[in-house]
Amino acid sequence: MRTIFWKDGVVLIDQTKLPEKLELITCKHVVELLDAIKRLAVRGAPALEVAGAYGVVLACIEKEFTRVDEMKSHLIKTFDLIVSTRPTAVNLSIGAKRALDAALKGGSIDEIIRLALQEAEKIAREDIDRNRKIGEYGSKILEDGDTVLTYCNAGRLATVDWGTALGVVRSAVNEGKKIRVIACETRPLNQGSRLTCWELIQDGIDVTLITDSTAAHVMKQGMVDKVIVGADRIVRDSVFNKIGTYMISIVAKEHGIPFYVAAPKTTFDWKKTSKEVIIEERSAEELVYCGEKLLAPKNVNVYNPAFDSTPLDNVTAIITEHGIIEPPYDVNVPKVLRI
Ligand code: MRU
Numbered sequence: 286m287r288t289i290f291w292k293d294g295v296v297l298i299d300q301t302k303l304p305e306k307l308e309l310i311t312c313k314h315v316v317e318l319l320d321a322i323k324r325l326a327v328r329g330a331p332a333l334e335v336a337g338a339y340g341v342v343l344a345c346i347e348k349e350f351t352r353v354d355e356m357k358s359h360l361i362k363t364f365d366l367i368v369s370t371r372p373t374a375v376n377l378s379i380g381a382k383r384a385l386d387a388a389l390k391g392g393s394i395d396e397i398i399r400l401a402l403q404e405a406e407k408i409a410r411e412d413i414d415r416n417r418k419i420g421e422y423g424s425k426i427l428e429d430g431d432t433v434l435t436y437c438n439a440g441r442l443a444t445v446d447w448g449t450a451l452g453v454v455r456s457a458v459n460e461g462k463k464i465r466v467i468a469c470e471t472r473p474l475n476q477g478s479r480l481t482c483w484e485l486i487q488d489g490i491d492v493t494l495i496t497d498s499t500a501a502h503v504m505k506q507g508m509v510d511k512v513i514v515g516a517d518r519i520v521r522d523s524v525f526n527k528i529g530t531y532m533i534s535i536v537a538k539e540h541g542i543p544f545y546v547a548a549p550k551t552t553f554d555w556k557k558t559s560k561e562v563i564i565e566e567r568s569a570e571e572l573v574y575c576g577e578k579l580l581a582p583k584n585v586n587v588y589n590p591a592f593d594s595t596p597l598d599n600v601t602a603i604i605t606e607h608g609i610i611e612p613p614y615d616v617n618v619p620k621v622l623r624i
Pocket residue numbers: 325328329330331374436437438439440443444448449450476514515516517526527528591
């Protein structure tokens with residue numbers, strides 16, 4: 286099943302309900318989609334790329350327009366709203382911009398709608414294709430019997446289908462290799478325990494859940510052959526991914542365990558360095574409460590960044606749909622990706 290698709294609106298798996306319930310929701314208005322993005326009902330950089338594009342389509346149809354210029358200025362305003370929901374994953378703005386640029390080429394209201402939807406559907410198809418290619422390239426680094434540690438969720442649920450980091454595992458398993466996954470729970474929103482474990486179990490892939498603080502222990506015990514994670518933005522000096530990824534990379538380096546990043550070309554923002562990237566900060570409630578239950582004093586000071594940056598020095602290779610990129614990245618990234 287696709288994580289996100291268009292059917293009279295944006296249909297998506299509400300990831301806040303997993304693993305208890307597999308529930309689809311349909312967003313018919315931009316404000317509903319913005320809310321879904323902010324509360325992580327749809328999440329993961331590649332899925333956000335498609336969500337951003339579909340958001341522009343929603344903006345085309347949620348109101349009755351009589352004038353093309355009025356419609357186009359509504360689309361431009363909506364683009365800004367979409368991009369401001371989550372600042373770290375570059376894919377969100379890339380998807381929204383592609384749909385907006387396509388729409389702005391239209392000369393009539395019907396043509397604008399058609400062009401925006403056509404572009405959004407194209408991005409969704411491209412995402413599935415590129416994840417399959419990431420999987421094909423990436424499976425070459427996995428040997429039969431390997432145990433892969435992963436962090437957060439860079440699987441089907443973070444993309445339209447197949448996944449990036451978990452796409453690599455899926456492809457290797459499809460080729461007949463026996464691969465075991467260790468999933469870190471990924472506090473505070475538990476994308477690892479709720480989503481990675483759920484989708485791997487759905488596919489019958491061997492997965493073991495650990496607390497985030499068990500990661501160093503399992504690496505020290507020799508229980509991990511490779512680490513593979515996804516990315517929200519890759520800049521000239523580092524990889525932005527879920528908070529805690531940096532820590533995992535340091536431990537992997539300490540124990541001589543290869544640390545791979547799997548991501549599509551659209552996640553690269555190669556003109557920027559880490560200083561120019563905004564790290565999203567999320568609410569104190571995510572740490573202070575578990576549902577209704579208090580996990581900390583209500584009035585405690587909280588710092589809750591959603592992402593961190595891992596220096597490229599800690600990254601063994603980056604698996605993309607154009608091939609596996611090894612250091613030196615300043616030479617090889619532009620060469621392989623033509624950026
Ligand atoms: O806050 P999230 O759940 O959107 O964070 C997602 C991640 O950090 C993923 O690892 C990343 O987007 C890559 S998904 C293929």
